[in-house]
Amino acid sequence: MDREEKYDRQLRLWENQGQQLLESARVLVVQPTVTSLELVKNLVLPGVGSFTLLDEPQTVQSEDLVSFYLSPDDVGSERMSSLVKNLNELNEDVAGDFHHVEDVNVWLQTVQPTDFWNQYDLVVLNWEYPLVLEQLSKLKIPVIVTNTLGFYGILRIFKPSVEVVETHTQGVADLRIVNPWDELLQYSDSIDLESLDVEEHAQIPYLIIQLKAVQAWRKAHTQLPKTSQEKKGFKKMIMDWKKDYQELNFDEAVENSHMIMSSTGVPHSIQELLQQVDTRLEEENSRSLFWILVKALKAFVTRTGVLPLTGALPDMTSSTGNYLALKKIYQGKADADRALFTQKLDKILETMHWNHAVDPQTVQTFLKNSRHLYFSQSSCQPLNYVNTKIATEHEDSKSNLVLIGIFLVQQYILAHNALPTLDHLDDLFSQRKSLTASHELYDVLREILRAQGQQLNNICSVMGGIAGQEAIKLVTNQYIPVDNTLIFDGLRSVTERWKV
Amino acid sequence: MDKSIVPYLTSKSPFAEDEFVPGQDVVDAIHNARILVLGAGGLGCEILKDLACSGFTDIHVIDMDTIDLSNLNRQFLFRRADIGKSKAETAAKFIMKRFPNVKITPYFGRLQDKEDDYYRQFSLVISGLDSIEARRWINNKLVQLVDPNEFDSLKPLIDGGTEGFRGQVKVIFPTFSACYECSLDTISGSTTYPMCTIANNPRLPEHCIEYVSSVLWKAEFPNEKLDMDIPQHVDWILKYSLERAQMFNIDGVDRKLVLGVVKNIIPAIASTNAIIAASCCNEAFKILSSSAPVLDNFMMYSGADSVFTYSFAYERKESCPVCGGR
Numbered sequence: 001m002d003r004e005e006k007y008d009r010q011l012r013l014w015e016n017q018g019q020q021l022l023e024s025a026r027v028l029v030v031q032p033t034v035t036s037l038e039l040v041k042n043l044v045l046p047g048v049g050s051f052t053l054l055d056e057p058q059t060v061q062s063e064d065l066v067s068f069y070l071s072p073d074d075v076g077s078e079r080m081s082s083l084v085k086n087l088n089e090l091n092e093d094v095a096g097d098f099h100h101v102e103d104v105n106v107w108l109q110t111v112q113p114t115d116f117w118n119q120y121d122l123v124v125l126n127w128e129y130p131l132v133l134e135q136l137s138k139l140k141i142p143v144i145v146t147n148t149l150g151f152y153g154i155l156r157i158f159k160p161s162v163e164v165v166e167t168h169t170q171g172v173a174d175l176r177i178v179n180p181w182d183e184l185l186q187y188s189d190s191i192d193l194e195s196l197d198v199e200e201h202a203q204i205p206y207l208i209i210q211l212k213a214v215q216a217w218r219k220a221h222t223q224l225p226k227t228s229q230e231k232k233g234f235k236k237m238i239m240d241w242k243k244d245y246q247e248l249n250f251d252e253a254v255e256n257s258h259m260i261m262s263s264t265g266v267p268h269s270i271q272e273l274l275q276q277v278d279t280r281l282e283e284e285n286s287r288s289l290f291w292i293l294v295k296a297l298k299a300f301v302t303r304t305g306v307l308p309l310t311g312a313l314p315d316m317t318s319s320t321g322n323y324l325a326l327k328k329i330y331q332g333k334a335d336a337d338r339a340l341f342t343q344k345l346d347k348i349l350e351t352m353h354w355n356h357a358v359d360p361q362t363v364q365t366f367l368k369n370s371r372h373l374y375f376s377q378s379s380c381q382p383l384n385y386v387n388t389k390i391a392t393e394h395e396d397s398k399s400n401l402v403l404i405g406i407f408l409v410q411q412y413i414l415a416h417n418a419l420p421t422l423d424h425l426d427d428l429f430s431q432r433k434s435l436t437a438s439h440e441l442y443d444v445l446r447e448i449l450r451a452q453g454q455q456l457n458n459i460c461s462v463m464g465g466i467a468g469q470e471a472i473k474l475v476t477n478q479y480i481p482v483d484n485t486l487i488f489d490g491l492r493s494v495t496e497r498w499k500v
Numbered sequence: 501m502d503k504s505i506v507p508y509l510t511s512k513s514p515f516a517e518d519e520f521v522p523g524q525d526v527v528d529a530i531h532n533a534r535i536l537v538l539g540a541g542g543l544g545c546e547i548l549k550d551l552a553c554s555g556f557t558d559i560h561v562i563d564m565d566t567i568d569l570s571n572l573n574r575q576f577l578f579r580r581a582d583i584g585k586s587k588a589e590t591a592a593k594f595i596m597k598r599f600p601n602v603k604i605t606p607y608f609g610r611l612q613d614k615e616d617d618y619y620r621q622f623s624l625v626i627s628g629l630d631s632i633e634a635r636r637w638i639n640n641k642l643v644q645l646v647d648p649n650e651f652d653s654l655k656p657l658i659d660g661g662t663e664g665f666r667g668q669v670k671v672i673f674p675t676f677s678a679c680y681e682c683s684l685d686t687i688s689g690s691t692t693y694p695m696c697t698i699a700n701n702p703r704l705p706e707h708c709i710e711y712v713s714s715v716l717w718k719a720e721f722p723n724e725k726l727d728m729d730i731p732q733h734v735d736w737i738l739k740y741s742l743e744r745a746q747m748f749n750i751d752g753v754d755r756k757l758v759l760g761v762v763k764n765i766i767p768a769i770a771s772t773n774a775i776i777a778a779s780c781c782n783e784a785f786k787i788l789s790s791s792a793p794v795l796d797n798f799m800m801y802s803g804a805d806s807v808f809t810y811s812f813a814y815e816r817k818e819s820c821p822v823c824g825g826r
């Protein structure tokens with residue numbers, strides 16, 4: 001009860017399922033910065049399982065109190081232990097600890113034992129250290145790289161494949177008005193609009209009106225309304241059925257008439273998933289529950305031509321009785337669809353010798369979201385001349401230059417273990433090679449370098465906020481994460497994305 | 501003094517306005533600016549932290565609320581032991597302990613308690629309020645305070661708001677750019693249901709709850725205001741909502757939904773608050789230092805489906821009841 005109250009405002013977003021995954025997630029932050037400490041705060045507050053800060057041992061000096069999570073009381077103490085103590089204070093449910101290494105730059109260029117990495121579900125880095133990324137990519141442990149340079153911030157997500165069932169994407173539900181099933185049609189036919197009195201007439205749910213309108217239209221036309229003229233005619237027909245001009249249900253039938261046509265069939269994104277399911281299952285050695293569920297979905301669609309019904313019904317003007325009767329029909333069809341889906345799934349599991357049953361709740365969640373499933377693959381390559389050029393050459397935007405500028409600065413940092421200064425401006429600019437012909441890159445680099453290594457807290461907080469949010473998406477496996485590169489430009493207050 | 505801002509103000513950005521002259525004067529302008537923060541909740545805690553970390557040293561904060569358990573998942577200046585205390589006072593104490601050179605002046609009360617002279621003392625106002633009414637009030641106040649003959653009478657207002665994974669930042673120069681009232685029709689208020697639905701044709705569990713809390717409660721307790729922070733009140737609403745739902749064969753009434761509907765709860769998370777608050781403070785920093793271009797004038801953020809921002813210039817409305825014709 002206490003926990004539910006404390007987390008109430010977020011449980012209304014990702015619910016218990018997401019919260020449990022968050023509470024079991026273990027996050028490693030290498031060489032914490034103002035930005036990545038903000039990220040940690042944004043994970044500790046909602047109750048992440050644990051966090052570990054990794055860095056060299058060092059003593060807190062009064063002049064390096066740049067992070068909010070070090071206080072004057074900590075001067076003279078060890079930095080990592082002070083940070084962990086202060087961050088732990090934000091939430092008594094979270095266990096934070098730290099890991100000291102002798103030389104973090106050496107550590108970043110050393111292969112670590114698999115057992116070490118396997119302690120973590122997510123790793124946060126400041127820059128794209130190639131050896132670390134390579135190890136984590138093999139182990140399929142997701143990585144967030146985030147940092148700020150002046151008014152600019154960058155976020156990169158490294159996860160070879162992202163599969164999300166609970167995308168929380170808002171879309172139109174398919175209510176099967178143009179292809180109703182028998183029970184729905186029978187129910188609709190049992191209602192005779194003509195014979196109803198005005199009061200009853202005004203309590204018929206708009207879905208029934210739409211079903212009848214589609215039926216009537218088909219009697220006179222070979223296809224559903226397509227041109228704007230036809231659509232107008234369709235709407236007028238419905239309006240002409242009104243017995244009283246105040247009937248809201250007929251207004252709703254007209255207002256929602258565009259959805260009748262746009263929501264039918266299997267969306268393109270889902271068709272793509274169905275097409276590649278067999279290849280994916282081969283790659284994954286049949287161990288991915290997501291793809292097994294997609295395979296069952298494919299079998300379902302092959303058999304029925306449509307996606308399973310969710311049973312959800314939007315609210316609409318109607319008497320309680322009429323609405324509940326309709327809801328029962330939709331729920332009944334959803335139950336039947338689930339039974340058919342489960343049957344297909346069981347058959348697939350059997351042929352695959354999958355030896356544990358799939359939890360009915362998982363099936364339920366999958367079916368509820370079968371219209372909005374998300375899948376994406378990423379190369380997990382650090383930025384280089386080739387992929388940066390490909391990513392930035394198409395669209396003409398100022399942020400392209402910011403991405404190129406950050407790439408060049410990162411190249412310098414990885415090579416020298418130090419930030420470049422304004423003295424390196426011409427040198428860095430000359431490194432652009434064929435990336436861009438624009439001279440404005442010079443200004444972008446100058447903007448980055450004039451910061452002299454000082455980071456703006458506001459930009460760090462924005463990036464720590466975005467990175468924290470993306471970390472939550474990755475560990476709860478809900479909502480669609482950034483795929484895979486994002487820049488925040490605090491001068492123009494815009495974000496821009498690239499798939500590198 | 502926070503040295504992180506110094507290079508940004510003592511050197512000139514290639515993207516700054518030509519008139520901008522970098523130097524110690526600009527650093528001093530940030531140190532000496534007096535800022536008013538409205539709200540010490542989810543956004544307010546972040547705003548206070550960000551301002552203190554960005555070199556601001558004279559900050560006032562107003563909040564009429566006390567700390568609640570359900571605040572702790574994002575309002576990070578508060579601890580379990582602080583439950584029941586004033587948000588403004590607790591937040592101020594926390595920040596001042598962390599930054600001994602920063603002065604925070606809290607006020608535990610309503611915006612409307614303060615006179616015009618109180619508002620006249622500030623360089624800029626940042627609002628992290630969740631109430632639309634309070635924002636309209638301060639917007640109106642700051643428009644009224646503008647005296648065309650006195651430049652200092654213009655107080656820029658930066659308004660932040662969040663809901664779940666979404667948020668927005670509005671930069672308002674009262675009487676010069678679109679004010680909060682100008683954009684009021686873009687703001688979605690709370691859901692309301694027609695009386696005939698909740699009284700005669702309930703279809704959703706929300707309809708049952710709404711009927712019990714707005715009709716039955718008043719009939720049963722005409723002299724007692726419904727207060728969902730009182731457990732007995734919640735229990736009563738829950739009991740009769742369940743009864744009504746059963747009468748109409750409607751599923752889905754539970755305590756969580758009852759609280760959500762009656763308190764009009766909006767989902768809130770730390771990360772969105774962090775993003776929006778820091779964007780507000782970034783704009784405040786740019787406005788008061790003139791060191792970089794300022795957002796013109798609205799920014800919408802959504803982190804629900806990947807990350808998306810949309811910045812655009814919202815036009816002032818000639819017909820605006822607050823700033824139109826001024």
Ligand SMILES: [Zn+2]
Nearest residue numbers: 679682820823
């Ligand atoms: Zn206005």
